[in-house]
């Protein structure tokens with residue numbers, strides 16, 4: 001099968017897995033290596049990871065609301081990025097002449113808010129008639145107190161936006177890096193097999209939390225991939241109040257000043273990671289017993305540090321490990337590139353999230 005792993009959501013990754021299982025069963029008597037020119041995943045990318053947030057809608061079904069959400073999400077982030085890239089003077093001039101995109105942004109945001117409000121309304125209705133379930137995030141938050149519709153709507157939006165492209169970006173770069181280091185792939189599969197053997201579980205069954213937690217090497221490989229390609233490659237902070245702020249080195253940041261820092265650049269600094277900082281080497285994260293050793297978030301700010309650190313960090317590692325281990329134990333993911341491009345890095349595209357400009361074409365075959 002041929003896929004374009006472009007910027008699918010995490011859900012797309014799950015869909016990939018489900019599809020592969022399904023396809024494998026259907027194709028038992030057919031060729032094992034089918035090349036289907038399909039942009040299936042690119043189409044699937046439109047679906048935000050809502051079943052995780054608010055269980056319910058089966059991921060395979062098309063939903064026009066979700067499609068509208070997806071295109072508004074793309075449009076809104078493009079407008080916001082455009083604002084970052086345009087010099088302030090030019091931006092103000094455009095606004096003055098009524099050429100700005102403020103109205104367009106407002107329209108796209110309205111679609112996003114409507115979608116999230118609909119999710120909340122449906123959940124309230126389900127709870128009222130006793131079919132709300134309770135294991136999804138939204139239900140759990142609602143059970144904690146009497147929150148306003150607006151609060152819950154913003155919570156839904158926040159989680160969808162925070163988790164949508166970040167995870168898929170990490171996974172695309174991960175699979176590309178692993179394709180360049182086959183021994184890393186072999187170690188991941190070896191680790192999965194020994195975890196399975198220890199717990200007496202069989203390939204293809206759902207991993208338990210405990211099994212996933214024992215996958216130190218995979219944890220290291222994912223961390224290493226995000227060191228080189230952090231999904232949030234550039235971060236900004238705006239000094240909004242008071243007389244300004246002072247950075248640890250004494251630099252004064254006045255009110256209204258924007259400070260940027262780059263997890264991408266920090267991930268490639270020799271002073272932090274040593275001479276081999278440019279190499280993809282998961283072993284750097286492991287102690288001599290093979291146990292994962294986390295780094296300070298101030299050296300590895302991929303999930304940010306301090307009080308506004310990513311709230312999805314632990315969950316996202318579990319998600320990514322579940323998908324990678326489940327895919328890799330049964331399938332081989334080959335990156336499909338021309339011979340002369342084999343060594344070349346896919347062109348990155350800096351938006352709010354660091355994506356691969358043209359996606360990552362891969363061919364999947366049974367192991």
Ligand code: HEM
Pocket residue numbers: 158159160162163164166167170230231232235236301302303304307308309310311312313315316
């Ligand atoms: C590989 C995937 C992810 C990466 C690299 C990542 C990274 C980050 C970063 C750098 C921030 C700080 C942004 C800033 O303040 O400028 C952040 C914030 C946040 N993330 Fe993530 N994230 C990921 C996935 C997720 C997921 C899956 C969720 C939840 C479903 C999530 C929830 C959040 C939330 C709620 C915040 C805001 C925290 C706050 O401001 O208090 N993230 N994330």
